[in-house]
Amino acid sequence: MDMEMEEEKPGMSVEQKADVKPEVKEEKTVAQVIDSFKWGTITGQLKYKQLCRALGQLKMWKEDMRVEFLHGFLDLASKFDASCLDMVRALCDVDWLYIPKSQLSPFLAMLTDACIFNPVFVDSVLKSCVRNLSPPIEFQANEKGEVTAICLLQDAELELLYLKAMDCIEMIVKRLPPAVFSLSSAILKHKPHRTAPLEKMIAHVRLIIVMADKYPQISEELFGALINGLLQMDGIVSQYSGVDIARNSASLFLTADVEDKYDEEGYKMKIKEKLDVCMTMLLCYVGLGSENPIVKPNDTPHTKFLESYEPPKGIFNRLLPILETHILYCHEMDNVPFLWFYMASYSRENLMKLMRVFWRVMTTPTQRPNEFKKAHNAAAFLSGILARANFVNYQVMCFWLKQMANWCLRYIDKAGQVKRPGGHQHGTFYAIVQAFLFVICFRYKEFVDNKQIDELRLWGLGRIVHCQLEPLNYIATPLAKCFASVSRYMQIVYCSHIINLSDNGPLECYFPFLKSGLFQMADLIQPLLRDFNPAEDDFDTSAAIAPQTQIETQDDDEFDFMPMEIGADSGLLTC
Template identity: 20%
Template structure:
């Protein structure tokens, strides 16, 4: 090929070569390392001449199979990319798209039954090395073009795999996005926002009840099949069959839950590794990550109704240091009392506050009491402001944040009253009596009428035992009144009682995902059945003795719909290789 005089550069890109054909077609056929290296060296020598007129040639060069090749090919290709983006920034987007497209396993054709099926090559042994080379390329491009981050975010969004892709494909892409967030810190918030937005789509498509039903059915089917096998063969070896089956492992049977579990493992591992250096908590790095996650929480998680698992990323981060948990509670408290925020978000903030106080076992009693000392006086002030007004009656649309704050207090006391009373019963009782819960329960706004029945009944049982307030008279009076009803969505005259008029949910209800739960369970306060002296007959009607969650059946379930919370807006980092992540490091040394 004639380089002197750059003759082929001054002609259209379909320049013919010595033995027929054209440059583009010839380049596409080259497979040997030496051939590819020679062409890349030729391109580097005349990179300033590779203008927009030669984009077809450049696009062929960008499609060369350079990943996983010999070190010489990779080194030459990276040098070519560096020279290209430095001299011809018009190709920056094309180079970035090429690199990002390799963040997932390549597609391969599998012949099944005489039919070619395209699938991802999840078993590629070169995958970790290929990912490393991709990140080397991105770091090089970022070094030569400072504006890389501005062009990279839209490409990351555009190339995010469809959420119905395989768990491995999603895992690889998310893992690589988080690696990008390490060496380009300015993109971390955008990357977290992108990942969490996709995870929320999975989360709302897999309600707790649906996951539990699918998993229980799988276990029952296994047990049934096992019993049949034992009846036929009566062999000891058959007893071990359940251990090798999906329900007997950490794999979720529910397909959406399995994808979400995989991504939660990667995200939680990233959070842990970002916040720790050599096993010790790095306070400054942790604070920076907390700020990013809280921003994503406000923008995406808080407005999403009935998400089940994604919010546990912040729950997990707050467990690293008490100051983080207190900062999160303070943030929720500011949202709740802020009149500049929509009522629906204030209500959601109250739900998060109550659920976090109840379920985070790393919170000391002093923090729980401090939050109650904020919530309860606010309730009393609200009651005082309404008592003499024209709106002093039970109405969810008028007093939604108040009712959710009441439910948060009741829910917190249900879970935490024992820890408040432990140590010094006399002082604990004096504290609870000082909250003046009777005034809240007896006020004209009547919070017991709109709170979840399970919460109301359990709160009534506990306060009765300790003679704090007697709620049953009000509960019975409320039950005699006509409660709000909802008509059947399928039409007809069938109506049912609305037992959740607040449309509330508790974001930190029991965690259902198997693998990622290993990080959550040690931090989680499970529901403990009260003693017989507390549990009255009416409370037993609202609880399942064999379950963690006494609210079972009370909280709403979404049916694959992601949306804003119902209501009106008017009023050194290592990948988690032990759980199947790509065995590579998030943090890359400068190339």
């Protein structure tokens, strides 16, 4: 029997039902726009992009409009996922000074919670925190055309933003410990250039001090980047010139002002001011807890934030690797190395640790050219501290001088009958001899006062200076002539006749810790420096402390060469 069949409508599979998009209402709120965007509707994507662009123009709106607009974002931390990265970045790009005060705390809480819900936002949020820790600066020109940097916020407002940013950072790192390395990256990426306003430099140094103290695991990286930037500034303002020292026997240490390539009232003067403030802040920080700090937190407005700080634990040990990786590779720096000079003055332990680092670098054999220069600089720094630091007593000086003398004698024994002396083959030997003789020349009066000249004769000075490697012809000529005069006065060894005034190269002349060219720092460091003091009965040296014209010729009369040489070369000992 034919049965009338009712036409059956095709059914829907379970998979098809799962793909059906729910009916989306018209997007009237930010939350609805995000939902629509996640579902991939065209309208949702368009409005999503419009919201991101609107966030970039927020600072041009009136405050009541900003309040109404931002209100829709404050409860969306749980809605943001990886697909909303552009919107979260747009929120992070908003400058906090344009966020209404009533919404600042919930706005930052929303960003912090977004990181907790989805760590993909950690980098963007931390970069926002670090960027807003730097004071907002606007450049304005007056009627004369002079451009000045103006901070857009008052000190109280800046401090409020600082506290808010620090709370966000602390909360994120506390809940997500690996985020501390993203924090380090964010800080380094927002490092201000040396031409940036002073306010930004101060904020950056403060941030590094605070973060390095709070998170020791990133302290070496942060301080290393900071020191590297300060060294670049130091290279611009330093007046040290090894070339002039090597050629002009009247000034082994350059004491006269050099002609600047830049206007002193312009570029270079501003760099000096910034470097001076930054170094003062660092000196204050590393000096916390010492018995007689050269600068206290309440001495300057830039260091007041350190008043509530406890003495940093192990700061000297944390900064020692930076000395080896950054400072010892640099040349002719007047100011930044004084940071370690100052820390060495705290205690005998710090001083000996520093000396051992220099000694290890000096005496470790190496075949790489850069490592040779590092060893030469280490010898220069060791001699600079032994000679110029007034906290290095006679016993410590003698200990390290004996170490250098014994090393030189062992090197001479191993060299055998070498017929080809030269800086390329024996550069480290010449650098250590130069360091050794410089300390003796600078502090020879103490050997006289302590009646230890006979002890000095036992160190093998005659064998060192008369050896087949001809060290007096490869160290700084002014120093060689000065040592000839001093040794003649103490009747240790006669060596004036073997000094060749020609430039045999390639040993670079570097005698650090001469002085600081920064106004404030120079006053702080000066009490730690030792002045050259000749023997009381050495009238020729006493009368010739002021540098005189270089003497190009030398008299062979052993009784005539001393006044001429010391008169010409006394500049190597005075500053």
